[in-house]
Amino acid sequence: MSDLPAIVADKLRIPAADIKEFEVRRKSVDSRKKPYIQFVYTVDFDTVKKLRIPKKLSQDTSIVDIEAERPVPPVPGCSPLGSRPVVVGMGPAGLFAALELAKAGYRPLVLERGPAMAGRIDAVERFRKDRILDPEANMLFGEGGAGTFSDGKIGTGIKDSLIREVLREFRDAGAGDDIMYLAKPHIGTDVLREVIVNIRKKIENLGGEILFDTKLETLVIEDGRLKAIEIRRKASAAERIEACALILAIGHSARDTFSMINACGLSMQQKPFSIGVRMEHPQALIDEAQYGKENAGKLPPADYRINYKASNGRGVYSFCMCPGGEVVVCSTKDGELCVNGMSNRKRDSGTANSGILCDVRTEDFGSDDVLAGVSFQEKYERLAFINGGGDFTAPSCSMDAFLSEAPQAAKVTASLPDFAAEAIREAVPDFARRIHGYDDPSAVVTAVETRSSSPVRIVRDEHGESNIKGVYPAGEGAGYAGGITSAACDGIRAAWHIIERYHLQQQDL
Numbered sequence: 001m002s003d004l005p006a007i008v009a010d011k012l013r014i015p016a017a018d019i020k021e022f023e024v025r026r027k028s029v030d031s032r033k034k035p036y037i038q039f040v041y042t043v044d045f046d047t048v049k050k051l052r053i054p055k056k057l058s059q060d061t062s063i064v065d066i067e068a069e070r071p072v073p074p075v076p077g078c079s080p081l082g083s084r085p086v087v088v089g090m091g092p093a094g095l096f097a098a099l100e101l102a103k104a105g106y107r108p109l110v111l112e113r114g115p116a117m118a119g120r121i122d123a124v125e126r127f128r129k130d131r132i133l134d135p136e137a138n139m140l141f142g143e144g145g146a147g148t149f150s151d152g153k154i155g156t157g158i159k160d161s162l163i164r165e166v167l168r169e170f171r172d173a174g175a176g177d178d179i180m181y182l183a184k185p186h187i188g189t190d191v192l193r194e195v196i197v198n199i200r201k202k203i204e205n206l207g208g209e210i211l212f213d214t215k216l217e218t219l220v221i222e223d224g225r226l227k228a229i230e231i232r233r234k235a236s237a238a239e240r241i242e243a244c245a246l247i248l249a250i251g252h253s254a255r256d257t258f259s260m261i262n263a264c265g266l267s268m269q270q271k272p273f274s275i276g277v278r279m280e281h282p283q284a285l286i287d288e289a290q291y292g293k294e295n296a297g298k299l300p301p302a303d304y305r306i307n308y309k310a311s312n313g314r315g316v317y318s319f320c321m322c323p324g325g326e327v328v329v330c331s332t333k334d335g336e337l338c339v340n341g342m343s344n345r346k347r348d349s350g351t352a353n354s355g356i357l358c359d360v361r362t363e364d365f366g367s368d369d370v371l372a373g374v375s376f377q378e379k380y381e382r383l384a385f386i387n388g389g390g391d392f393t394a395p396s397c398s399m400d401a402f403l404s405e406a407p408q409a410a411k412v413t414a415s416l417p418d419f420a421a422e423a424i425r426e427a428v429p430d431f432a433r434r435i436h437g438y439d440d441p442s443a444v445v446t447a448v449e450t451r452s453s454s455p456v457r458i459v460r461d462e463h464g465e466s467n468i469k470g471v472y473p474a475g476e477g478a479g480y481a482g483g484i485t486s487a488a489c490d491g492i493r494a495a496w497h498i499i500e501r502y503h504l505q506q507q508d509l
Helices: 004-012 092-103 117-130 163-175 189-204 255-263 285-289 372-387 401-404 407-413 419-432 486-502
Strands: 019-033 035-045 086-088 109-110 209-211 212-220 223-232 238-242 244-250 268-272 271-280 307-309 315-322 327-330 338-342 351-360 396-399 444-450 456-458 470-473
Touching: 004 019, 004 035, 086 092, 092 189, 092 244, 109 212, 109 444, 117 189, 117 327, 117 419, 163 189, 163 396, 163 486, 189 209, 209 351, 212 255, 255 268, 255 372, 271 285, 271 315, 271 372, 271 419, 285 351, 307 419, 315 338, 315 419, 327 351, 338 351, 338 444, 351 419, 372 444, 396 401, 396 407, 401 407, 401 419, 401 444, 407 444, 470 486
Parallel strands: 086 109, 086 244, 109 209, 244 470
Antiparallel strands: 019 035, 212 223, 223 238, 268 456, 271 351, 271 444, 307 315, 315 351, 327 338, 396 444
16 A cells, blocks of 8 residues: 555656645455456545646546544533433443543443453353353343454444544554555454453543443433432342433343333334344355455455345345354343354454345234334244254254255244245345355355344434433434444434533532
8 A cells, every 4th residue: 555645646647745644544345347356445635735636537536625524522511410421331332422421521430231351251152162141241241242242343334424533443442553444344353352441441541430240220210300220230239329311322132121211111112123044155155256266365355245125025135244254142041042243353264154134024023012023033032042952052054955945944944934034045046146156055054143233212302312301322222323333423422412411510520
């Protein structure tokens, strides 16, 4: 990339010395014309003299004369806060909400039902080795949230001026400089674990306080407004904490907390989600299909994004594709089984996997109950647990068995709704037309993936507040984000809603 300033200068027909403050904003791979592969760069730069853009530039170059501005945090509001703000959950939404509050001097109190990172890693390793599940310390609960044990993707489809601020925080915490410009950045579960701890330490150094192994038991509400919360630390009696501003960033799998807040009267809605399987292929097969045989092995492990509209009207699509990763069981309760994909920074396992999901609609839930989507997820997770043998072994079969509906595939298809199994089976031949070899008979199909998004939405107004005043739902669990970066942005904006409304009095510090 050191040659880029000279290339840009040549395109603009100006001396290379006239270019200053050069920064690569985006780097992507264009493999549409295999085997001719191109790297495509988007760059920011300034020039010594006012730039006059030549009329004739090559068709592969575009120039926009615009200065990107960082978003400006809000000015503290006029209402006295009265007590420290509380953040529930340490996934990306809660983590970045707490960081933003801490940077503004609000010294937030953060509650995380699971353990700190070291204890969480021990619990995950114990589960993977001995199949002993801790319902409060696992792939989905604990410091960092569900994304910590994943591929650590931080690309996003949202348009938000906060995205680069989020990336900068990740970079400064040790995620690597390349996340600032790669078109599809990822951190990797191994590095992300260290990054999360570094951000947590920054929150603490700025005056924030984190209580691990601490669960939100209930909300104390008076006249439609939050007055206090009750919490329970591990093996301790319930405690009451005065609170008038709380960011609820509980993640998409806190099903017991969904039930609690529903009972407390928070306005919630059913929300569509998806269900499906993980499909695994040799990474070399995906590399050759995406880059061409001549380039396979010369470029980073390839990914893919595919979708299909089935004849039964269902959409089928790839989700959280993990190059060089592995399929993992990410259950949070005994007797229930769900899977996800995970990979390290180097993505060097030699195996590619992706969620292949089918849309689930609210009418599929069979009930008007706001938590019917949770029950729908639980039904198929219980089936997957039984079909896998009852020991947290995920049911799986070969692609050949899945497509031919052979008896060996019964344990997989029985872990899915009929409409999902039919739609996914129909989609694979279409995927194979776009990704040669995708229907490889020896590819592995594993059930069941249910946790791609929250099955509920916690209603909030234009100020980010729920119908219970003082409660600010945020992130994936609240139904307003879909991935690490979008959840982090949503958490920051939740913090901003509190900041722009309240100021801290001296006694609150």
